[in-house]
Amino acid sequence: MDSHGTILVIDDEEIMREGCYRILSREGLEVIPAENGFVGLEIIRERKDDIDTILLDLMMPGMSGMEVLEKILEIDRDLITIVITGYATVESAVQAMKKGAYDFISKPFTPDQLRLVVKRSLEKRQLIKEAEYLRRERERSLRDIATEKSKLKTIINCMADGVLVSDRDGCIVLTNPAANLMLTLPDGQLIGRHITECDLPEELRASVEKSLSSDDHSFKTISQELFLERVKPLYLRAHTASVYAESGEIMGTVTILQDISHLKELDKMKSDFVAMVAHELRSPLATVEQQLGVILTGLAGEITETQHHLLTRAQERTRGVLRLIKDLLDLSKVEAGRFIQYKEPISLDELLGKIVEGNLPEAKAKNITLTYSSEGGNFFISADSEGMEVVFNNLLSNALKFTPNGGRVGVHLVDLGSHVKVVVSDTGIGIEKEDIPRIFDKFYRAKSTDKRRIWGTGLGLTIVKAIVDAHLGSINVESEVGKGSTFTVLLPKETEEVICP
Amino acid sequence: MGRKVLVIDDDPDLVEAVSLVLRAKNYEVISAYGGVEGFDKAKKENPDAIILDVMMPDKDGYTVCKELKADEKLRDIPVLLLTAVVSHIPTTRYTLQMGMETEADDYIDKPAEPEELVRRVEALLAKKGA
Numbered sequence: 015m016d017s018h019g020t021i022l023v024i025d026d027e028e029i030m031r032e033g034c035y036r037i038l039s040r041e042g043l044e045v046i047p048a049e050n051g052f053v054g055l056e057i058i059r060e061r062k063d064d065i066d067t068i069l070l071d072l073m074m075p076g077m078s079g080m081e082v083l084e085k086i087l088e089i090d091r092d093l094i095t096i097v098i099t100g101y102a103t104v105e106s107a108v109q110a111m112k113k114g115a116y117d118f119i120s121k122p123f124t125p126d127q128l129r130l131v132v133k134r135s136l137e138k139r140q141l142i143k144e145a146e147y148l149r150r151e152r153e154r155s156l157r158d159i160a161t162e163k164s165k166l167k168t169i170i171n172c173m174a175d176g177v178l179v180s181d182r183d184g185c186i187v188l189t190n191p192a193a194n195l196m197l198t199l200p201d202g203q204l205i206g207r208h209i210t211e212c213d214l215p216e217e218l219r220a221s222v223e224k225s226l227s228s229d230d231h232s233f234k235t236i237s238q239e240l241f242l243e244r245v246k247p248l249y250l251r252a253h254t255a256s257v258y259a260e261s262g263e264i265m266g267t268v269t270i271l272q273d274i275s276h277l278k279e280l281d282k283m284k285s286d287f288v289a290m291v292a293h294e295l296r297s298p299l300a301t302v303e304q305q306l307g308v309i310l311t312g313l314a315g316e317i318t319e320t321q322h323h324l325l326t327r328a329q330e331r332t333r334g335v336l337r338l339i340k341d342l343l344d345l346s347k348v349e350a351g352r353f354i355q356y357k358e359p360i361s362l363d364e365l366l367g368k369i370v371e372g373n374l375p376e377a378k379a380k381n382i383t384l385t386y387s388s389e390g391g392n393f394f395i396s397a398d399s400e401g402m403e404v405v406f407n408n409l410l411s412n413a414l415k416f417t418p419n420g421g422r423v424g425v426h427l428v429d430l431g432s433h434v435k436v437v438v439s440d441t442g443i444g445i446e447k448e449d450i451p452r453i454f455d456k457f458y459r460a461k462s463t464d465k466r467r468i469w470g471t472g473l474g475l476t477i478v479k480a481i482v483d484a485h486l487g488s489i490n491v492e493s494e495v496g497k498g499s500t501f502t503v504l505l506p507k508e509t510e511e512v513i514c515p
Numbered sequence: 516m517g518r519k520v521l522v523i524d525d526d527p528d529l530v531e532a533v534s535l536v537l538r539a540k541n542y543e544v545i546s547a548y549g550g551v552e553g554f555d556k557a558k559k560e561n562p563d564a565i566i567l568d569v570m571m572p573d574k575d576g577y578t579v580c581k582e583l584k585a586d587e588k589l590r591d592i593p594v595l596l597l598t599a600v601v602s603h604i605p606t607t608r609y610t611l612q613m614g615m616e617t618e619a620d621d622y623i624d625k626p627a628e629p630e631e632l633v634r635r636v637e638a639l640l641a642k643k644g645a
């Protein structure tokens with residue numbers, strides 16, 4: 015209890031006021047004397063919140079103590095008043111208590127009696143204050159929660175993305191107007207109904223059920239694309255995640271729906287454009303190269319050595335452009351996420367074997383020893399096979415390109431359990447230290463002069479890295495100038511069933 | 516052994532270049548500049564082999580190939596697909612699709628090395644003759 019407090023003593027007898035003052039001051043209390051009811055009430059009106067206890071004499075000339083008590087309680091019912099009654103007049107004390115006085119003390123009283131009754135009153139006062147404080151806090155918290163709730167409700171309702179929340183049993187507890195619109199469901203119609211009873215897309219229902227049954231507590235979102243043809247064709251991207259309680263048990267699921275129809279439309283336009291460019295640029299170039307080939311083989315008549323030289327150079331240039339077009343097409347495919355669209359179980363061992371075999375003629379032409387080995391290669395990984403081909407073809411043809419005649423290039427596959435490691439190493443010219451951090455950048459080519467005669471678009475490794483990243487893998491390079499380079503690709507065997515772009 | 520080859524491609528320059536290669540090896544070359552025309556010529560001329568482009572505006576090579584293979588009289592003519600996939604290494608998926616979807620006898624990337632082109636045509640004709 016607070017040992018300090020303020021006591022107002024209203025008594026017409028000076029001796030009483032002084033007596034109280036003496037006794038209570040020693041207890042560390044502030045004592046305010048008032049010689050009659052008017053003065054007392056005046057002080058109360060001014061300092062209502064400061065005054066903890068009022069000692070009120072009932073027998074006073076002028077305004078009687080009983081009257082003063084009534085006025086005090088009119089000012090504030092929580093004010094604590096101890097009435098002082100004269101000479102064992104218990105009835106008036108009882109009457110005062112009935113009216114609302116907290117306690118009474120009879121004259122004459124000993125200092126101890128006064129201290130005791132005041133101490134009790136102060137404890138009571140303290141309790142009242144605390145209760146009041148808690149009540150206010152609670153009121154404020156409730157107000158805050160209400161404000162927060164209303165704010166959240168407004169946010170959810172105004173969101174352009176759809177929101178669908180289910181409880182742990184799979185009953186829908188919340189949808190917002192955007193979700194209702196996307197799923198063409200009347201407002202509020204879903205609330206309280208089980209997901210199996212609602213007209214939801216099959217895949218969405220499945221991922222909600224999957225999230226609910228997931229016993230894996232690590233945070234995991236299932237993302238998927240949905241195509242709906244209800245009012246108009248609609249592409250949605252749905253992200254479904256479980257909501258966990260503090261104890262770790264699943265409390266429900268939250269699904270966010272994004273309308274990606276316009277993105278799909280743009281994507282289609284882009285693909286159409288890319289295909290158009292591919293055809294319109296590549297076909298004529300292929301024809302030019304074919305024509306050059308015919309002339310170079312002498313089928314269109316004899317050609318001189320100079321003509322042969324020039325035409326050979328011309329053919330190399332057209333080939334370079336063809337390669338650039340191919341790389342740009344690959345890059346646009348990677349950026350459109352198309353190299354991770356068709357994930358299937360593939361045997362890396364088989365794939366690498368084929369790729370190495372495909373590169374043998376090139377290796378042979380440069381008298382490079384090209385080898386392939388695997389450690390426990392008999393497994394499947396979940397990956398896009400075309401993407402994987404692009405990755406390892408690019409790494410391998412780079413290795414062959416930058417390895418001088420008579421060198422060695424090796425591809426090595428290692429099973430690491432949850433991951434697989436593919437190492438492509440060569441005894442080539444190597445990469446300068448300062449180039450290493452940038453070799454995966456678009457159009458970056460190492461500035462070494464030796465490479466002037468080596469063609470390249472500067473896109474190969476960018477494509478490689480993008481595809482590896484999209485498979486949640488990693489690529490790492492170690493190199494020493496003049497000795498060779500080693501590219502190490504790590505890929506998870508089972509990637510998450512769905513990737514969030 | 517017949518040496519009549521039908522070249523079908525919508526790009527006349529490419530047809531010309533391929534024809535030059537084949538004529539140099541004493542093949543009789545007839546040409547068509549589209550899928551529809553190509554199929555008609557195949558019927559009319561009954562060639563010993565067909566070189567068929569994939570990407571053509573009126574009717575693509577896959578469709579022409581399917582129609583050829585569905586026709587009793589034309590079924591046995593070997594078809595060499597000219598693919599526009601710019602890739603110097605065979606891709607497994609592509610091989611798979613080709614094998615499953617087109618029933619073509621062989622395919623070669625465009626542009627084709629003249630020697631390689633001749634080699635493929637020889638091989639097809641030898642297979643047909645066997």
